[in-house]
Amino acid sequence: MSCCSPALDLAENEGRVLGADLRGEELKHAGRLGADGTVTYVFSVPAIHCGACIAAVEDALGPLPGVVSARVNLTLRRLTVVLAPESAPSGTTPLRLVETLERLGYPATPVDLGDLDQLARERESGKLLLALGIAGFAAANVMLLSVSVWSGADEATRDLFHLISALIAVPAVAISGQVFFRSAFVALRAGRLNMDVPISLALLLSLGLSLYESLSGGAEAYFDAAVTLTFFLLVGRYLDQLMRERARSAVLGIARLAAKGATRIVDGEPVLVPIDEVEAGMHLRVPAGERMPVDARVLAGASDLDRSLVTGESEPVAAGPGLRIEAGVLNLTGPLDVEALSGAKDSFLAEMTAMMEAAEQGRGAYVRIADRMARLYAPAVHLLAAAAFLGWLVATGGDWYQAVTVAIAVLIVTCPCALGLAVPVVHVIGASRLFQAGILMKDGSALERLAEIDTVLFDKTGTLTTGTPRLARTDFLSDQESAAARALAARSHHPASRAIRAGLEAVAEPDLEAVREVAGSGVEAMIAGRRARLGRPGWVAEIAAPEGRHVDGGLGDGIEDERPRGGKGHVAFAFEGAPTVSFSLDEAVRQGAAPALAALRDAVLSVEVLSGDGEAPVGRLAGMLDIERAACRQSPADKIARIRTLQAEGHQVLMVGDGLNDAPSLAAGNVSMAPASACDAGRLAADFVFTRENLAAVPFAFDVAKRAKALVRTNFALAILYNAVAVPLAMAGLVTPLVAAIAMSASSILVVANSLRLTRGGHTVRSADVEDQTAALAPGAVKAPRTERLEIAA
Amino acid sequence: MTALVFLVPIALFLGLLGLVAFFWALKSGQYEDVDGAAWRALQDEETPRGEAAGRSGNQDRL
Numbered sequence: 136m137s138c139c140s141p142a143l144d145l146a147e148n149e150g151r152v153l154g155a156d157l158r159g160e161e162l163k164h165a166g167r168l169g170a171d172g173t174v175t176y177v178f179s180v181p182a183i184h185c186g187a188c189i190a191a192v193e194d195a196l197g198p199l200p201g202v203v204s205a206r207v208n209l210t211l212r213r214l215t216v217v218l219a220p221e222s223a224p225s226g227t228t229p230l231r232l233v234e235t236l237e238r239l240g241y242p243a244t245p246v247d248l249g250d251l252d253q254l255a256r257e258r259e260s261g262k263l264l265l266a267l268g269i270a271g272f273a274a275a276n277v278m279l280l281s282v283s284v285w286s287g288a289d290e291a292t293r294d295l296f297h298l299i300s301a302l303i304a305v306p307a308v309a310i311s312g313q314v315f316f317r318s319a320f321v322a323l324r325a326g327r328l329n330m331d332v333p334i335s336l337a338l339l340l341s342l343g344l345s346l347y348e349s350l351s352g353g354a355e356a357y358f359d360a361a362v363t364l365t366f367f368l369l370v371g372r373y374l375d376q377l378m379r380e381r382a383r384s385a386v387l388g389i390a391r392l393a394a395k396g397a398t399r400i401v402d403g404e405p406v407l408v409p410i411d412e413v414e415a416g417m418h419l420r421v422p423a424g425e426r427m428p429v430d431a432r433v434l435a436g437a438s439d440l441d442r443s444l445v446t447g448e449s450e451p452v453a454a455g456p457g458l459r460i461e462a463g464v465l466n467l468t469g470p471l472d473v474e475a476l477s478g479a480k481d482s483f484l485a486e487m488t489a490m491m492e493a494a495e496q497g498r499g500a501y502v503r504i505a506d507r508m509a510r511l512y513a514p515a516v517h518l519l520a521a522a523a524f525l526g527w528l529v530a531t532g533g534d535w536y537q538a539v540t541v542a543i544a545v546l547i548v549t550c551p552c553a554l555g556l557a558v559p560v561v562h563v564i565g566a567s568r569l570f571q572a573g574i575l576m577k578d579g580s581a582l583e584r585l586a587e588i589d590t591v592l593f594d595k596t597g598t599l600t601t602g603t604p605r606l607a608r609t610d611f612l613s614d615q616e617s618a619a620a621r622a623l624a625a626r627s628h629h630p631a632s633r634a635i636r637a638g639l640e641a642v643a644e645p646d647l648e649a650v651r652e653v654a655g656s657g658v659e660a661m662i663a664g665r666r667a668r669l670g671r672p673g674w675v676a677e678i679a680a681p682e683g684r685h686v687d688g689g690l691g692d693g694i695e696d697e698r699p700r701g702g703k704g705h706v707a708f709a710f711e712g713a714p715t716v717s718f719s720l721d722e723a724v725r726q727g728a729a730p731a732l733a734a735l736r737d738a739v740l741s742v743e744v745l746s747g748d749g750e751a752p753v754g755r756l757a758g759m760l761d762i763e764r765a766a767c768r769q770s771p772a773d774k775i776a777r778i779r780t781l782q783a784e785g786h787q788v789l790m791v792g793d794g795l796n797d798a799p800s801l802a803a804g805n806v807s808m809a810p811a812s813a814c815d816a817g818r819l820a821a822d823f824v825f826t827r828e829n830l831a832a833v834p835f836a837f838d839v840a841k842r843a844k845a846l847v848r849t850n851f852a853l854a855i856l857y858n859a860v861a862v863p864l865a866m867a868g869l870v871t872p873l874v875a876a877i878a879m880s881a882s883s884i885l886v887v888a889n890s891l892r893l894t895r896g897g898h899t900v901r902s903a904d905v906e907d908q909t910a911a912l913a914p915g916a917v918k919a920p921r922t923e924r925l926e927i928a929a
Numbered sequence: 930m931t932a933l934v935f936l937v938p939i940a941l942f943l944g945l946l947g948l949v950a951f952f953w954a955l956k957s958g959q960y961e962d963v964d965g966a967a968w969r970a971l972q973d974e975e976t977p978r979g980e981a982a983g984r985s986g987n988q989d990r991l
Contacts, residue, residue, distance in 0.1 A: 186968030209965030264955060272948040276941060292933065299937065 273307030297349030594792030606638025
């Protein structure tokens with residue numbers, strides 16, 4: 136219960152104040168108007184993970200005015216809030232909900248209700264659960280009757296019990312078995328065999344034979360076998376389906392808060408237009424804190440741009456008239472008037488999407504291990520049954536009844552209950568293990584593919600590093616200067632300001648007057664009658680005393696920026712007429728990166744870095760993390776080319792990346808991972824998304840995958856062993872309904888029990904590493920969650 | 930053996946009752962948030978959480 140404490144300190148929200156109005160507008164569109172005027176919002180809140188979180192969130196939101204109900208779904212990490220009709224006085228806005236949640240340490244993003252509806256429509260697990268319920272009911276009751284028959288019910292009673300069994304089993308199989316019949320039918324029509332063909336055959340034949348038996352007063356009926364078969368197989372199917380749906384909805388949950396529109400300037404007046412209607416040549420205005428809706432050229436204004444998600448460059452770039460900017464680039468400090476160079480459909484974003492799709496096709500269809508088994512197994516089963524039938528026909532001199540009975544017994548006994556459970560049970564347990572560690576799995580086969588890898592490729596910015604700069608040195612500041620610098624830093628979106636604010640000790644801040652942000656230069660304000668500036672050293676020097684003292688931080692343990700003074704890695708601060716203080720910034724290495732890479736190397740994987748950033752920062756990082764192969768200035772096409780080369784050499788590649796420039800390579804890798812801070816395209820392309828900061832998630836997932844693979848193997852071995860014993864018995868005609876029931880149940884239970892071993896032991900240390908993050912992630916660590924999301928417009 | 934005449938129907942009826950109860954639980958959304966329900970059972974509260982407004986149930990939280 137104590138795994139998460141209520142919020143201790145307030146998330147620092149100042150930086151977002153500017154964008155708040157805009158965000159509020161966007162958030163309003165995320166709701167759905169009910170018939171009674173109430174508005175329902177669904178938020179994804181990945182940080183919720185225990186009962187205390189439920190209480191904290193619901194108790195905080197429930198009392199807000201205008202909140203009709205607030206309910207957490209812990210399974211899906213989701214929060215549904217119903218707000219009273221908007222006309223209600225002093226009502227709560229959705230923005231206030233999000234801000235309240237953020238203050239508590241639960242960053243939330245609204246879920247697109249349209250996507251949610253689609254998900255609900257595609258939901259199969261409900262139907263499967265229903266089928267499972269029916270099959271379970273039938274199995275229990277038929278088994279009850281069968282036990283009486285096996286324990287010696289005689290003539291009339293036995294026939295009566297058989298008939299009652301038939302009345303239960305036939306409708307139950309007809310309803311519950313549809314999943315298998317349909318899939319078998321589809322496969323047969325396409326001229327293929329899958330596992331469902333022998334299953335359907337066994338179900339239908341055993342029911343048919345049993346009906347004939349019970350109507351003709353025979354002693355042996357396989358009703359119990361038919362229904363328990365359906366039941367066990369459905370358990371496997373249900374788990375499989377459940378996992379897929381959970382994974383899909385989890386991804387939906389961390390999806391976007393997108394710029395759905397752009398501000399167009401018509402006759403000097405700003406007009407909001409939907410992003411689809413943006414065309415080349417339009418004049419747009421992009422405020423600070425927003426992303427470029429399309430590719431554009433700057434007409435007027437000055438600002439700094441964060442291109443890290445787009446190109447992998449960690450340094451903000453100054454923007455002035457004439458500069459060409461890709462769609463998706465974040466505008467940091469000042470509004471820009473731009474001319475659109477493309478429509479939404481052929482922007483840089485759309486280009487990346489096209490590249491991603493192409494890469495995905497190139498990946499080739501991965502055949503899941505269960506399907507590979509089915510390809511071998513299904514023909515073998517049919518051959519065995521046919522052989523048994525012919526063999527007995529010849530041996531008995533044409534006794535059709537005996538031959539058919541034995542052939543059906545073979546089909547029932549070989550029916551892949553254990554095989555059907557072997558993979559899904561392991562994968563469900565593996566996925567929930569990963570989920571607990573904050574790793575979302577999007578595809579069932581991802582765990583299988585992850586276990587095969589021998590090479591790991593990392594992106595740099597945002598993956599191995601946090602993507603945000605960090606203050607390397609804070610020495611030589613008087614308390615007064617420190618407080619003033621921190622107060623000034625609060626007024627800007629610029630990552631450098633945020634880093635300085637986060638890096639300086641929190642102290643009582645002086646009041647600021649006449650604050651202004653000069654795009655491309657910095658922030659200026661009057662503090663107690665003195666002018667103070669924080670920003671580009673040249674600009675700060677204008678007001679500072681001529682002889683400044685410089686703090687050349689050079690000893691931080693991060694990747695330092697050793698550019699000449701005046702470069703963007705340096706920020707200066709000064710009071711008017713006072714000496715200059717300069718800060719040097721470095722890029723923070725993601726938490727747990729070094730141990731994670733060491734763990735991967737221990738697992739005999741080769742590790743490489745592919746970065747879009749320049750040579751110096753990549754080289755420094757590679758040296759620090761002891762990575763032998765590091766490539767810099769990689770375009771998205773270069774990254775794909777590298778992956779293809781490795782694949783051609785027979786390597787299985789795991790790609791870990793976050794940026795838009797990584798999205799195509801994420802799709803190209805055999806398997807891929809992305810941090811939750813990645814752009815939408817990256818998260819959509821990745822097979823795994825890790826929601827906690829720590830890079831330990833990568834070796835942890837690999838470890839789980841490998842253990843899962845080992846368990847799947849032993850499961851298959853158990854199933855084959857079982858068949859090796861049961862099939863000869865069945866072919867010899869020794870399998871009675873009793874033997875079949877015991878053998879089938881025993882093998883299924885054995886396989887499930889074996890799979891459960893994944894929940895325990897093996898890697899407690901590393902799992903603790905990952906889980907430690909829970910505590911850290913709760914309130915303080917999420918100081919600057921990236922809330923600006925990027926959407927692929929196509 | 931005459932006992933079977935009512936024992937078998939009773940057994941089937943009870944089984945069906947369970948099945949109907951399961952359908953009801955499924956339909957009323959009780960399988961929507963299994964993890965959450967497990968936690969909620971441990972929280973003491975006077976009013977059902979979610980509909981409650983203005984109640985602070987934090988005493989049990991460490």
